[in-house]
Amino acid sequence: MKRIAWLAATALVFAFAWKRATPPIRSSFEIETRRSSTGSLDPVFEQSSASSGVTPRVHSASAVELDDGRIRAFWYGGTREGAMDVEIYSSVLDAERSQWSREVSVATRSQTQRDVGRYVKKLGNPVVSRDRDGRLQLFYVSVSVGGWSGSSINVRTSDDEGESWGAARRLVTSPFLNISTLVRAPAVHYTDKTQALPVYHEFFGKFGELIWLSRDGRVRDKARLSWGQSSLQPVVVPLDSNHALGLLRKSGASPPRILAVETRDAGKSWSAPTPTPMANPDAAIAALRTSWGELLIAFNDSEVDRSNLSLAVSDNDGDSWELVRVLDPPEPIHDAAPRFAYPWMLESADGEIHLLYTWNRTRIVHVRFNRQWLQRNR
Amino acid sequence: MAATQSVIGLFGVTLLLARVGFALGPRQRSARFAVLAAAVSFIPVGGLAVAGYVRGVTGDLSTTTLLLLCAGFVGGIGRSERLTISALVASSALFLYPMALGLGPFDPYRLGFAPQGLLLGVLALALVAWFRRFYFLLACLLVAVASHGLGLFESTNLWDYLLDPWLAVVSIYDLRSLRRNS
Known part of the structure; x- marks a missing residue:
């Protein structure tokens, strides 16, 4: 009788689990329909500072366009990278695109540890995404033990364009104490209204992954973009419903080149990383597909340091690239070489490109330009 | 659901501490040591229960x-x-x-x-x-x-x-x- 009861319990539990099991990913990339630009037909290029010096050190900007066309940026700031006083800050660029608001804190260490019910030692990279139900989702890194290799990802959701945020939740993305997953690049969206987040590991290995999230923000699958010790911070650009290009920061052994991977099945499997012609001094890159169909990347065009920030354009989905060097130091920075880092790009509904990046770890610089400016500088 | 998941995670740590107390305590008083260790896990320190600090290290x-x-x-x-x-x-x-x-x-x-x-x-x-x-x-x-x-x-x-x-x-x-x- 006891044996029969155990067997019946086994059948019931597995039948229940089978019914509840998440189905495999079948969706394809959402490709935005081309918009006709409503912006200026003259070249536009403006540079400003999104941060206003509330914290001495700032890093790792991310941004999203709000419902009313304003741009909301996020970054982390504190006395230094990894300090316990680091918080996630946010600022909004006004509708006339002339003035950034003074930054306000939107996530702190103490709030995060209260929300997730565990000790949090420090905060790191934020990434903002608008899910296809209209909410803003703020993903950000936290560490409980050790350095950045001990990172995990938290998410807060806002229903009011970033004015207020719900409690943080942790995403569980690794079986080993859920450590070693960091976020840096924009999410990619799918036709079933879900999204996937490019992430990377920095523990035993350095490699990129794509994490699929359900509409309620739970992890439902993952795929490896690369493996080994030398690639991280992937950025993924969908080219058609199943085809996407992934670009990765190169770390370690030469050649110091941006690495490229490709998927033909909407991200479920990826080709082996191959070096592109573009230099990479072990630094983050940003990439997007413009509404006029070109690929645009922002990167440090150097094999040794981050002393220039450049743009490159491809009109053939990444087969070849044309370099457009755009950014020189806005002003001398002490005696040290300037360091431009962690670029983030988005195209707003009016067709302008917004580029944010870290300027010598002291400022988040915002550059906006349009297609006409880009063409004039090619 | 997130709150429930957090409570379950913290409960796991409390159980772990209780088991450690049970193992380390003298044979006749092992149950008391287990209860004591479990109680310690609820003590708030700096706005977070002791179990939260342990959970930061152990994970769930x-x-x-x-x-x-x-x-x-x-x-x-x-x-x-x-x-x-x-x-x-x-x-x-x-x-x-x-x-x-x-x-x-x-x-x-x-x-x-x-x-x-x-x-x-x-x-x-x-x-x-x-x-x-x-x-x-x-x-x-x-x-x-x-x-x-x-x-x-x-x-x-x-x-x-x-x-x-x-x-x-x-x-x-x-x-x-x-x-x-x-």
Whole structure:
């Protein structure tokens, strides 16, 4: 009788689990329909500072366009990278695109540890995404033990364009104490209204992954973009419903080149990383597909340091690239070489490109330009 | 649901501390030590309970670990079944963790997200456990699978319900001790 009861319990539990099991990913990339630009037909290029010096050190900007066309940026700031006083800050660029608001804190260490019910030692990279139900989702890194290799990802959701945020939740993305997953690049969206987040590991290995999230923000699958010790911070650009290009920061052994991977099945499997012609001094890159169909990347065009920030354009989905060097130091920075880092790009509904990046770890610089400016500088 | 998941995670730490108190206390007072250790886990320090600090280090414990901790209070399980559980956990851990952390292009952790294939493997194990009358092992598998189906933990991955790194370390140690004493 006891044996029969155990067997019946086994059948019931597995039948229940089978019914509840998440189905495999079948969706394809959402490709935005081309918009006709409503912006200026003259070249536009403006540079400003999104941060206003509330914290001495700032890093790792991310941004999203709000419902009313304003741009909301996020970054982390504190006395230094990894300090316990680091918080996630946010600022909004006004509708006339002339003035950034003074930054306000939107996530702190103490709030995060209260929300997730565990000790949090420090905060790191934020990434903002608008899910296809209209909410803003703020993903950000936290560490409980050790350095950045001990990172995990938290998410807060806002229903009011970033004015207020719900409690943080942790995403569980690794079986080993859920450590070693960091976020840096924009999410990619799918036709079933879900999204996937490019992430990377920095523990035993350095490699990129794509994490699929359900509409309620739970992890439902993952795929490896690369493996080994030398690639991280992937950025993924969908080219058609199943085809996407992934670009990765190169770390370690030469050649110091941006690495490229490709998927033909909407991200479920990826080709082996191959070096592109573009230099990479072990630094983050940003990439997007413009509404006029070109690929645009922002990167440090150097094999040794981050002393220039450049743009490159491809009109053939990444087969070849044309370099457009755009950014020189806005002003001398002490005696040290300037360091431009962690670029983030988005195209707003009016067709302008917004580029944010870290300027010598002291400022988040915002550059906006349009297609006409880009063409004039090619 | 997030609050429930957090409470369950913290409960796991409380259970762990209680079990440690139970093991370290004198034989006649082990129950008192267990209760005392459990009570310590609730003490707030700097706005966070002690269990929250421990959880920051340990992460969430698998349901298998939680059941083994509970079994430890009532005298444990038979040697043969314990050896089988340790062998299963150790071999699963050696398969899972190195590759999930980046050794090679294959990521076995992925099998636990849309876990139809993994469920079939666990079902096969469950039937073997039933056949061998290893009912504690069978209970571990059923509780893990049911908890995953109910989404009781923060994790959506079945692997995290079946095992955790601490259980893996204890299992490998256990396996060596049990083999040495056989």
